[in-house]
Amino acid sequence: LVNNAGIAQGGQIEAIDAALWQKVMDNNVLSQFLCLQAVVPSMKAKRSGKIINISSVAGRDKSLVLGAPYSTSKAAVIRLTRHCAAELAPFGINVNCLCPSQHWTPMLKNVLTSEMQTKLEAKLPIGYIANAKQMADVILFLASEEASYMVGSMVDVNGGL
Helix, strand or coil, X not given: CEECCCCCCXXXXXXXXXXXXXXXXXXXXXXXXXXXXXXXXXXXXXXXXXXXXXXXXXXXXXXXCCCHHHHHHHHHHHHHHHHHHHHHHHHCEEEEEEXXXXXXXXXXXXXXXXXXXXXXXXXXXXXXXXXHHHXXXXXXXXXXXXXXXXXXXXXXXXXXX
């Protein structure tokens, strides 16, 4: 399972209402939990499986682009990963988490202005925004047998951020 859900909504604390907060939590956290629930019984029965939850660099610290709902939801994905990793490892199920920085997706293109892009690239030690393939390569590794001893790991793919 590559558990990848996320919506890019946020704003200043005083401008965020409860409905927006709940929408972000439902999409970014609850949806991943429900997908986990759906696959775990069959993985337990087979005594094997790979689950890669997608969080964000924002879940490790804060978002450079979005607000508190996004960062908080992605931090929750990290905690969900750690819990599930410990619970499911005895059944041969590896649960790990990718924490990417911004990379070119339709979601990013919808929120990133050219001014924001310039500022973001200046903060990235590598100097540019990643492409989706750079994230997919790490996901493929985590789904492979080469990652068989990784359990509960948070893998940062962030250009040095």
